[in-house]
Amino acid sequence: MEQIEIGSGDARWSLKGMSALVTGGTRGIGHAIIEEFARFGAVIYTCSRNQKELDECLEEWKRMGFRVAGSVCDLSVRAQRDKLMETVAWLFQWENQYPGE
Incomplete structure (x- = not known):
C-alpha cells in the first residue's frame, strides 16, 4: 500500500483562503495545529x-x-469568550472581504 505524506510541500492540500480559530495556541497540540494550518495557507487567530x-x-x-x-483570553470567563468571538468574527469577515491585506 502506498503511504501518503502530508506536509508543507504537498500541493494537493491547501487551506489558502480559509480561516481558523485555534484556542490555546502557544503550547502543545494547539501550537502544532497553528503551524500546520499556517503551512497550508490558512489565516489563524x-x-x-x-x-x-x-x-x-x-x-x-x-x-x-x-x-x-x-x-489574551481565559475561556473559563464568559465575558472574555464573548469578546473573543466578537473579535474573531470581525477579523475573519475583514479577511474574507480583503484577503491578504
Whole structure:
C-alpha cells in the first residue's frame, strides 16, 4: 500500500483562503495545529491566557511568514469568550472581504 505524506510541500492540500480559530495556541497540540494550518495557507487567530507566551509565539510566526493574530483570553470567563468571538468574527469577515491585506 502506498503511504501518503502530508506536509508543507504537498500541493494537493491547501487551506489558502480559509480561516481558523485555534484556542490555546502557544503550547502543545494547539501550537502544532497553528503551524500546520499556517503551512497550508490558512489565516489563524489564537488565544492564550499568558500575554508573554502569546507575544513570543506571534513574533516567531511572523518571522516564519505565517498569518497569525491573537489575544489574551481565559475561556473559563464568559465575558472574555464573548469578546473573543466578537473579535474573531470581525477579523475573519475583514479577511474574507480583503484577503491578504
